[in-house]
Structure formats: C-alpha cells, structure tokens
Amino acid sequence: MATIFQALLVVTSCLQVCIGTSTTSPAFSVSVPENVAVGETIFSLTWIQAGEKAELPCNKMEGDPYNRFTVTKNCTVVVANPLDWSVQPVYLLNIRSGHRNTSVQVELTDINGYPPVYNETCQTPVRPYSNRKTEDLLFQLQFSGEVVTESGDILSGNKVYHNTSDLWKIKPPFDWQIQTDNGDCNVHIVSYDTYIDYLNTLQQLWDKNIHQLKCTSDSKLPGIVIDLYNLKLNIEKDEPRRATLKKYVPESVVNNRDLNFLLIWSWPFPTTKTVSYSCDVPSDIDFSFKSNDIRALVNIEYLDIGITPVGCPVGKYGLRCQRDCICKNGARCHGFNGACKCPPGW
Known part of the structure; x- marks a missing residue:
C-alpha cells in the first residue's frame, strides 16, 4: 500500500564536486520514494545562494520534461506533480543559481503497489x-x-x-x-x-x-x-x-x-x-x-x-477521507486508494 512521504528523503551525496568541472558547478544527488507527496520539499540550495545577490533567484533550466518539479526563487526544489518510477526513474535537473549552474540528480525508488490501480x-x-x-x-x-x-x-x-x-x-x-x-x-x-x-x-x-x-x-x-x-x-x-x-x-x-x-x-x-x-x-x-x-x-x-x-467528498480519498486527490484534467479520483481514471480522450 502506498504510504505518505514522511521524512523518507535521503540526501545520498551531501556535496560532491565533479572532477574535471568548474568549482562553480557543484553536483548533488537526492534519493526519494516515488510516492512522495506533491508539495514536499526534496532539496534546498539556499546556502549556495547565500553569496549571490538577492535579485538573482534560482531557475530550473532543463532536465524535467514532465514538469514534475518546481524550483522556488530561494532555490528549494519541490515536487509539483506525482512521480512514477516506471515513467522516469532518474531526473538530472540543471538549476541556475545566480551566475552558476547547479546539477541535482533526483533518483526515484520503486515502491511496491504504487501507483495504485483503479479497480x-x-x-x-x-x-x-x-x-x-x-x-x-x-x-x-x-x-x-x-x-x-x-x-x-x-x-x-x-x-x-x-x-x-x-x-x-x-x-x-x-x-x-x-x-x-x-x-x-x-x-x-x-x-x-x-x-x-x-x-x-x-x-x-x-x-x-x-x-x-x-x-x-x-x-x-x-x-x-x-x-x-x-x-x-x-x-x-x-x-x-x-x-x-x-x-x-x-x-x-x-x-x-x-x-x-x-x-x-x-x-x-x-x-x-x-x-x-x-x-x-x-x-x-x-x-x-x-x-x-x-x-x-x-x-x-x-x-x-x-x-x-458512503464515499468521500470531492478531492479526498482514503478510509478516513484524509488524503488529497492528485487527479487532473477531469480524471475521477478513486475514493478507496486515490488512483485516477482518465476521461475518454486522455
């Protein structure tokens, strides 16, 4: 059964300067379970930006073709859309922080029983x-x-x-x-x-x-x-x-x-x-x-x-109706396990 992400993110490489690259291009590796909740912070680069000017915020440049992540102005990487290990197990995000580019590799771990099946x-x-x-x-x-x-x-x-x-x-x-x-x-x-x-x-x-x-x-x-x-x-x-x-x-x-x-x-x-x-x-x-x-x-x-x-209200699922549905584009959210059923044409 799928579990909500609770303090499971593991930063597997705290700071690693790649050999043969500029010292202005640090690389990081982060491992997170594929069922991490939307809205969760998985990494923060705020300390890197400490020496940068405030008017130079972080921007995500490439490496996220499905728009699964967002990067805030203060260099925090946040899950924007549901992840799926079977779709893409590894993301290599290129983030511009001020005058430097930062590489963040996000590795997903496969979770048994996720994503849920719409039964x-x-x-x-x-x-x-x-x-x-x-x-x-x-x-x-x-x-x-x-x-x-x-x-x-x-x-x-x-x-x-x-x-x-x-x-x-x-x-x-x-x-x-x-x-x-x-x-x-x-x-x-x-x-x-x-x-x-x-x-x-x-x-x-x-x-x-x-x-x-x-x-x-x-x-x-x-x-x-x-x-x-x-x-x-x-x-x-x-x-x-x-x-x-x-x-x-x-x-x-x-x-x-x-x-x-x-x-x-x-x-x-x-x-x-x-x-x-x-x-x-x-x-x-x-x-x-x-x-x-x-x-x-x-x-x-x-x-x-x-x-x-009796079901859950719109936008909720789970036996206690305490979880938020993540279905979009008119898909129906399964009240039992949160799986999504796409409407015709999707």
Missing part, C-alpha cells in the same frame, strides 16, 4: 458536500447484536459509526493502522488497547487456542477475518504469522513488549450497497459491555456487522 470493483460513490465535518469515514459501520449478562438478563441493540472519533476515542489512528491494498479492494485495520477488560477477553480467546474470528457475508464477497496476535510470545518461531504481522505493523510495534495483544481486521471493501456479516463468536467468552449506565461482563448471543460505502 472499479470497489469504486465508491462521491459524497455530497456536507457541513457535518465529523463524518470523515469512507464507509458507515453498524454493529447489532444480543448479549446475556451474568444475571441472565438479555440485552440487544445496535450502534452506528461514521467518523474516526467513534472508532478511536482517544486519538486518531496512525497511517499504518488503516491500510488498503493496491488494486484488490482489501482493507486491513490494526487495533490494540491497554484497557484491562479488553485484554482479559483477548487472553480468554488465546487460552482457548482461538487465534482467529470470522464473520461470513450475505453476498458473494469473502467475509471479515480478525487475526489475534500475542506480542508477549516469541512470534519469531511462527514464520507465516510473523510475515503477515510485519507486513502491516512497524517493527517497533511488533517488538514493543509493553503491548499484549494486537488485532488485524481484514475484509474486501463493498462497492455501492450495504454488505452484512454474521460473526461466529464463542458463547463462553466474557466480553465487557458498556451502554449508558450499564456496565457488565456478558456473553455474546449473536453479532452482526453492516458496512455501507
């Missing part, structure tokens, strides 16, 4: 403009079920979630906690908590050797799969699960011994209509139940999950 199977609707800024999810999530308390009371109800703060009460999730695959419409959400009742429930599941829960779909789509990982154990011995875990979770989190359990929710994203799932939950596991003034340990009789795609 019409999970093409989402475009959400009409709304002043209700709290509705920031690409989908609406509904839980409904029935539970039995320790005293034998039967409680039932449902809850609808349509914004980030519903699902993550304390703070928004990290980018790695919500991932979408490149073109197969799969969603992966990583969750963890330190709440004692939550941990007790997961410990019961683990002790009963239940490391995966499934929710079956009422459609042709595959169901929801919830994988349970115990970070306290030596997961290095379980190579298949270790490989899956490290595919979606940073190494620092996997090795964090302050965390106990971690869940990875995976499911294919529906396109235009609500898909309902019925979850197979063991009836002898105690779950913490909170509703208004009621708080109790309960056993789940049944649990159903409904997922309805």
Whole structure:
C-alpha cells in the first residue's frame, strides 16, 4: 500500500564536486520514494545562494520534461506533480543559481503497489458536500447484536459509526493502522488497547487456542477475518504469522513488549450497497459491555456487522477521507486508494 512521504528523503551525496568541472558547478544527488507527496520539499540550495545577490533567484533550466518539479526563487526544489518510477526513474535537473549552474540528480525508488490501480470493483460513490465535518469515514459501520449478562438478563441493540472519533476515542489512528491494498479492494485495520477488560477477553480467546474470528457475508464477497496476535510470545518461531504481522505493523510495534495483544481486521471493501456479516463468536467468552449506565461482563448471543460505502467528498480519498486527490484534467479520483481514471480522450 502506498504510504505518505514522511521524512523518507535521503540526501545520498551531501556535496560532491565533479572532477574535471568548474568549482562553480557543484553536483548533488537526492534519493526519494516515488510516492512522495506533491508539495514536499526534496532539496534546498539556499546556502549556495547565500553569496549571490538577492535579485538573482534560482531557475530550473532543463532536465524535467514532465514538469514534475518546481524550483522556488530561494532555490528549494519541490515536487509539483506525482512521480512514477516506471515513467522516469532518474531526473538530472540543471538549476541556475545566480551566475552558476547547479546539477541535482533526483533518483526515484520503486515502491511496491504504487501507483495504485483503479479497480472499479470497489469504486465508491462521491459524497455530497456536507457541513457535518465529523463524518470523515469512507464507509458507515453498524454493529447489532444480543448479549446475556451474568444475571441472565438479555440485552440487544445496535450502534452506528461514521467518523474516526467513534472508532478511536482517544486519538486518531496512525497511517499504518488503516491500510488498503493496491488494486484488490482489501482493507486491513490494526487495533490494540491497554484497557484491562479488553485484554482479559483477548487472553480468554488465546487460552482457548482461538487465534482467529470470522464473520461470513450475505453476498458473494469473502467475509471479515480478525487475526489475534500475542506480542508477549516469541512470534519469531511462527514464520507465516510473523510475515503477515510485519507486513502491516512497524517493527517497533511488533517488538514493543509493553503491548499484549494486537488485532488485524481484514475484509474486501463493498462497492455501492450495504454488505452484512454474521460473526461466529464463542458463547463462553466474557466480553465487557458498556451502554449508558450499564456496565457488565456478558456473553455474546449473536453479532452482526453492516458496512455501507458512503464515499468521500470531492478531492479526498482514503478510509478516513484524509488524503488529497492528485487527479487532473477531469480524471475521477478513486475514493478507496486515490488512483485516477482518465476521461475518454486522455
């Protein structure tokens, strides 16, 4: 899955004076991932221009046939348009700074799953403009079920979630906690908590050797799969699960011994209509139940999950609609992964 450029740029050659060239023509090499965000600064030559007159700004002279970069007057190189390693992996920019020419070689690194593929199977609707800024999810999530308390009371109800703060009460999730695959419409959400009742429930599941829960779909789509990982154990011995875990979770989190359990929710994203799932939950596991003034340990009789795609507003994409689309010339932006679909004639 494509990730947003976060402090990944690496200046591989700080300052290199080429042999056989004038000392007025320094050369630089910069390496950046191809999915670096538009607007990101990748290099700055401001210190070179310190001895130049203010009325002699920097200008990009050549080496950028697709206009992927801009150079500001103060000699900062900025990404102007999306990059693609397969189109051009290396750019040799020639920049005039005052009375000297500066060569900057920009090398792109190929990122797996980038650029994203426009898959019409999970093409989402475009959400009409709304002043209700709290509705920031690409989908609406509904839980409904029935539970039995320790005293034998039967409680039932449902809850609808349509914004980030519903699902993550304390703070928004990290980018790695919500991932979408490149073109197969799969969603992966990583969750963890330190709440004692939550941990007790997961410990019961683990002790009963239940490391995966499934929710079956009422459609042709595959169901929801919830994988349970115990970070306290030596997961290095379980190579298949270790490989899956490290595919979606940073190494620092996997090795964090302050965390106990971690869940990875995976499911294919529906396109235009609500898909309902019925979850197979063991009836002898105690779950913490909170509703208004009621708080109790309960056993789940049944649990159903409904997922309805609602789309993002124009110009936004992602499961939290937090990312900016980069499509131009009338191309449609895929709400799921930001891929662009060109209109006829392009």
